[in-house]
Amino acid sequence: MKKSFRRALLGMVTGVFLAGPAFSQEARLPQYKGDVFPPWQHGANNDATQRGLEFTVPEVDVLADFHGTLDDPKLVLFVGGNYFFAMAPLVKAFEEEHPDYKGRLFWETIPPGLLVKQIDAGGTITVGNMTWTVKPDAYFAGLMKVRELIKDGKLEGEAVPYVSNTLTIMVPKGNPAGIKGLADLGKKDVKLAMPNPEFEGIARQIKMALTKVGGDALATTVYDTKVKDGTTVLTHIHHRQTPLFLMQGLAQAGVTWQSEAMFQEQAGHPITHVDIPAADNATAIYAGAMVKGAAHPEAAKLWLNFIKSPKALAIFEHYGFKPYQPS
Numbered sequence: 001m002k003k004s005f006r007r008a009l010l011g012m013v014t015g016v017f018l019a020g021p022a023f024s025q026e027a028r029l030p031q032y033k034g035d036v037f038p039p040w041q042h043g044a045n046n047d048a049t050q051r052g053l054e055f056t057v058p059e060v061d062v063l064a065d066f067h068g069t070l071d072d073p074k075l076v077l078f079v080g081g082n083y084f085f086a087m088a089p090l091v092k093a094f095e096e097e098h099p100d101y102k103g104r105l106f107w108e109t110i111p112p113g114l115l116v117k118q119i120d121a122g123g124t125i126t127v128g129n130m131t132w133t134v135k136p137d138a139y140f141a142g143l144m145k146v147r148e149l150i151k152d153g154k155l156e157g158e159a160v161p162y163v164s165n166t167l168t169i170m171v172p173k174g175n176p177a178g179i180k181g182l183a184d185l186g187k188k189d190v191k192l193a194m195p196n197p198e199f200e201g202i203a204r205q206i207k208m209a210l211t212k213v214g215g216d217a218l219a220t221t222v223y224d225t226k227v228k229d230g231t232t233v234l235t236h237i238h239h240r241q242t243p244l245f246l247m248q249g250l251a252q253a254g255v256t257w258q259s260e261a262m263f264q265e266q267a268g269h270p271i272t273h274v275d276i277p278a279a280d281n282a283t284a285i286y287a288g289a290m291v292k293g294a295a296h297p298e299a300a301k302l303w304l305n306f307i308k309s310p311k312a313l314a315i316f317e318h319y320g321f322k323p324y325q326p327s
Helices: 002-019 081-097 112-120 143-151 182-186 202-229 238-247 258-266 297-306 310-318
Strands: 066-068 075-079 105-108 124-127 130-133 138-142 155-172 192-195 232-235 254-257 271-275 283-291
Touching: 075 081, 075 112, 075 297, 081 105, 081 238, 081 258, 081 297, 081 310, 112 138, 138 143, 138 297, 143 155, 143 283, 155 202, 155 238, 155 258, 155 310, 182 202, 192 202, 192 238, 192 254, 202 232, 202 254, 202 283, 232 238, 238 254, 238 258, 238 271, 254 258, 258 271, 283 297
Parallel strands: 075 105, 075 138, 192 232
Antiparallel strands: 066 105, 124 130, 138 283, 155 254, 155 271, 155 283
């Protein structure tokens, strides 16, 4: 009797495994194209003149937010990641004006809060199995953050504001969830990808906008209630994760800077956006300053002057930024 039971149980378990989709179907590639994965600019965000072996495998081996060469750079920039896409044309234009720097820049485009942590760690960072140290010459983030870091003694000189940006709601092409505005983000059945307030400065502006539309209740729903119930996922690096999550069907909406949505649309990715009315929106002012003890202070000054030049501002305007206007 016991042997019969064991044989029957074994048969049931074997049947379950054999009938399961992992065993009954052929292996398949993902249903989305590989080119939705970073890096999205096909090597343009790298000014290195000698690249050696080209080894980039989307989804597997990519350092999408670290650009250029670490071999004796003449200028190192730590740039808040929400205009990573503008850096390629900016660097190209800068190097046309200053050819001595061609192929000698290194820049990072991770969230500004994480860049500060890297500065605090002496410039050392670990990504995957690789650890390196590089100290920045200039740092770029929101104007308030830059002024705060000058006050703290991590940056020096004057803050240099150059452009402003506003928020938008990024959604998959076709807007399948029917998002019409910020109020819809509070719905229980809408899955969100939202920037993490811990180290993504945009979260502060998003909370302000949510509060304008639905009071503290909406901000709490999006950033507390929905986080706890799993319908809001907090990103570590929203300028990469939010569009990826939308294109993979893991989220239905996420608040980003409008420039980020414009880049995704210009790149031909299946992304669109829902405008946020000016009365409900929030504006960020971008600024930079020299890092205290910069190894290349003259180069940092050159970049800080360039970033507010007509040529640089024209590049920013292509992605929806507006030149900074002192109030």
